[in-house]
Amino acid sequence: MTKGVDEVLFYRGHSNREKYKLSPAVFRTDEEREAEPTMFRELLISNAPDFRDDHSTFEKLVRMQHYSLPTRLLDISTNPLIALYFACKSSTDKSGEVIRFAIKQNEMKFFDSDTVSCIANLAQLSQSDKQAISFGGSNEQFNGQDPIRKLLHFIKEEKPYFRDAIVPSDLKRIVCVRGKLNNTRILSQSGAFLIFGLDASLPETGNTDIKIERMTISAGSKKKIIQELDTLALNESTIFPYIENSARYIAAKYRPT
Template structure:
């Protein structure tokens, strides 16, 4: 793929290839074994119970810096994700151009020789039909639903009491807490993965992944061109990271191009 128009045409091809109601997008700047569709918590060597330990630590230390106090554990988890703490969440966007911008934004002319970038396309309903507990859903579940808690809860297994058991092997598409300007501007949606286990695979290696997952490769020699086309279409720093810093970078870029 060498241009924005070609990218959009490929997305239309995916829509037209089957009965797909919705697509989520995730841009990745490189294609290699370090860029798997796995949440950050799974990239840590010590995975078991780590997320809950980080959750308790973040919750204890973060309160003085919050404008409002999150109401649920999931609110805290999404806030952790927003600030870069490893979690079981994997970010996606409902906006195809924002995902494309994420794929190319950190690439420069100097590293174009290294490797291609890509945008992953996820059919969120297609993923959820692979997961028996949500096969009958006609919508994307909110992470606060009780059934999510039953199958993907925050507490480690050794702290559970009663009948609740987390034995799920598939991630699931969810709508999460819109508790940051960045999530809103990036039209953020998420896949929630099960609690860490040794046999969990990246999304692109799971069984039947070709029924809900697609990839568009962005040729390395076209990255600069695509970055300029996105700016022309109004997708810029402030689209991805709204705030004064992004506005300043946008003004600086415009000044350099005069």
């Protein structure tokens, strides 16, 4: 697959190519889908100070993602070596893979996009409300439904100017989003995200908006690749830039094998 002149490339690494799929964590079980709004609120309540600088639901979801809460985000990176690191860092007895995504430039969104706000705030709707949304009828009828009125309320909490005019098809999209580089982990991992709309799924072979190409990483090559990446300053200390990770990485270098 060659890169088109109007396309942007992103990458993702899977340490076990047979196990991991292109699905956000919150979509992987019915229980997590059901619990999405509850998990969202519980983490905000229990760790409120950590979210005080996040002004949108998307920004909150990004922080939750990196605290390992299941969300409707899927991490991707502009740096193929970051993806290679994740493909090799675990499951040393399994083949990994690096996945390349080619996304049209005009389909890219930024953190403050209205479309992103519409999709991100689905995280606050109950599963019963999500299931009650009807996509028939006119746009006016769509925006008059009770579940959509609730969704509009959440959107207007971050964007008071937002009109009652959600585009129905937007809620079912998968959108590539460039976030703020105000999170050290996002910055160190050259991070971006795919955000998944209502019951959205990404075929493992890609779709018309997101082209996909895969490269297998053999289990036997993982250790050597990790060592080579370390010479490029790509290791646990730099990719997960927190003091406890730096300490663990430094200690491991001097621990007898």
